[in-house]
Amino acid sequence: MSCPSPTHFAVISPNPNLKPHEVSQIAKTPFMSFPSSHTSHLPLQSPRNACFFLCNHMNKQEVTQNGNGLKFVRGKKLLRDLCTWGIGGPCNYFLQVFNQTQLVSAIRYCLEHSIQFIIIGKGSNCLFDDLGFGGCVILNRIEFLERIESGIYRVGSGFQFNRLGVQCSNEGFTGLEFAGGIPGTVGGATFMNAGANGQETADAIDSIEIVTTEGRLQTLKRSDLDFGYRSSPFQNMEDLAAIVAVTFQLNHCESARRRQQEYLERRRKSQPVGERSAGSVFRNPSNLGVSAAELIEKAGLKSFRVGGAMVSDIHANFFINSGGSTSQDMLELINLVKEKVNQKFGVQLKEEVLYVDPHCSSVNPNNDK
Numbered sequence: 082m083s084c085p086s087p088t089h090f091a092v093i094s095p096n097p098n099l100k101p102h103e104v105s106q107i108a109k110t111p112f113m114s115f116p117s118s119h120t121s122h123l124p125l126q127s128p129r130n131a132c133f134f135l136c137n138h139m140n141k142q143e144v145t146q147n148g149n150g151l152k153f154v155r156g157k158k159l160l161r162d163l164c165t166w167g168i169g170g171p172c173n174y175f176l177q178v179f180n181q182t183q184l185v186s187a188i189r190y191c192l193e194h195s196i197q198f199i200i201i202g203k204g205s206n207c208l209f210d211d212l213g214f215g216g217c218v219i220l221n222r223i224e225f226l227e228r229i230e231s232g233i234y235r236v237g238s239g240f241q242f243n244r245l246g247v248q249c250s251n252e253g254f255t256g257l258e259f260a261g262g263i264p265g266t267v268g269g270a271t272f273m274n275a276g277a278n279g280q281e282t283a284d285a286i287d288s289i290e291i292v293t294t295e296g297r298l299q300t301l302k303r304s305d306l307d308f309g310y311r312s313s314p315f316q317n318m319e320d321l322a323a324i325v326a327v328t329f330q331l332n333h334c335e336s337a338r339r340r341q342q343e344y345l346e347r348r349r350k351s352q353p354v355g356e357r358s359a360g361s362v363f364r365n366p367s368n369l370g371v372s373a374a375e376l377i378e379k380a381g382l383k384s385f386r387v388g389g390a391m392v393s394d395i396h397a398n399f400f401i402n403s404g405g406s407t408s409q410d411m412l413e414l415i416n417l418v419k420e421k422v423n424q425k426f427g428v429q430l431k432e433e434v435l436y437v438d439p440h441c442s443s444v445n446p447n448n449d450k
């Protein structure tokens with residue numbers, strides 16, 4: 082399906098049966114439940130209609146300002162400019178927040194006006210839809226870094242994770258060397274429990290500050306939280322609005338800097354750095370002793386493509402937007418690869434990337450709990 086432009090949205094009639102509360106309803110839908118041509122399977126009262134309904138109002142007002150002076154850009158911001166895959170249509174509301182006060186204010190505004198919202202960092206683990214997103218995208222720019230004491234860093238959730246990894250390693254602390262090449266934010270890495278080279282984000286965390294959907298601030302101790310491979314309690318936390326800051330506790334280590342540079346070098350050789358990707362598309366299957374990439378390569382799928390979406394010829398678990406990939410191309414490629422790997426090896430791959438439904442919150446389809 083081609084990407085409708087904002088003007089295209091404007092001529093589509095809203096569904097007259099749709100009530101405002103249905104538009105803002107949070108409906109978490111697993112990635113895997115989307116067939117490759119899901120648009121043709123939608124029932125009439127689907128949230129996709131809700132998206133048309135919202136988008137139909139887009140261009141009337143370009144900026145909405147809330148009581149605290151926050152400016153929401155209306156209907157103009159393209160999601161493809163906010164993610165590493167470079168895919169995605171317009172979002173109905175968009176704003177950037179630079180501190181906790183702005184974040185809380187934005188969340189309250191969305192809640193009071195029944196506008197569904199998502200928080201994004203670098204968009205390095207997201208697949209947006211060509212239809213865009215009918216709610217509000219809040220871009221996290223909370224980027225402070227405080228050195229509390231030796232080896233203890235309190236960092237804004239919008240701080241670049243790779244920058245943090247390089248900085249801590251250069252200062253002689255171990256625990257985040259792997260972060261050196263990860264294109265996300267501290268918030269995204271904590272939410273996903275990002276990992277590489279045998280290290281994981283959660284292992285370096287001391288505490289996490291969050292805002293709840295009621296606008297309350299809470300500090301959670303790492304020792305009270307249950308993290309797993311690419312999983313965090315935040316993926317299932319119903320009253321989480323956003324992670325605001327994370328405190329890391331690291332140990333001194335002479336070789337941290339060298340190790341960080343080695344990891345980065347290894348990444349440059351084994352991954353398609355510089356291409357438009359979202360990192361690993363699938364999680365590695367647990368307890369099989371084989372990686373998702375190996376299975377995809379052995380199924381003969383390196384360089385396999387659907388439209389502008391392509392399996393990387395460098396690393397088979399990286400799918401590339403080789404130019405002009407639509408969200409549909411990428412979804413179809415993901416589904417085809419899953420099918421073929423399942424047919425050949427009887428292994429059901431599970432996505433690591435998150436699909437942001439145009440009318441729903443993004444979801445992690447593979448929460449292990």
Ligand SMILES: NC(=O)C1=CN([C@@H]2O[C@H](COP(=O)(O)OP(=O)(O)OC[C@H]3O[C@@H](n4cnc5c(N)ncnc54)[C@H](OP(=O)(O)O)[C@@H]3O)[C@@H](O)[C@H]2O)C=CC1
Nearest residue numbers: 201202203204205206265266268269270273275323324360
């Ligand atoms: N190992 C590697 O080489 C790579 C790893 N990655 C992983 O993906 C992560 C993605 O980071 P990033 O690009 O910043 O994330 P994204 O902008 O891609 O956001 C992905 C999702 O994470 C959640 N999220 C992000 N920030 C916050 C926050 N502050 N509070 C609460 N939830 C948040 C949101 O989920 P929701 O909308 O459901 O709330 C969001 O939809 C990386 O840090 C890493 O873990 C990505 C690429 C390569």
Ligand SMILES: C=C(O[C@H]1[C@H](O)[C@@H](CO)O[C@H](OP(=O)(O)OP(=O)(O)OC[C@H]2O[C@@H](n3ccc(=O)[nH]c3=O)[C@H](O)[C@@H]2O)[C@@H]1NC(C)=O)C(=O)O
Nearest residue numbers: 277278351360361363364365372374375378395396397398
């Ligand atoms: C990129 C991500 O994280 C990466 C992380 O950077 C690397 C490095 O530690 O290890 C994981 O990849 P990975 O398991 O594919 O690691 P690699 O070391 O590249 O490959 C594992 C095995 O697969 C083989 N391999 C790799 C690529 C390929 O095209 N074909 C292939 O057969 C390799 O030879 C190796 O034997 C993380 N991915 C997951 C899903 O766990 C991400 O999360 O987005």
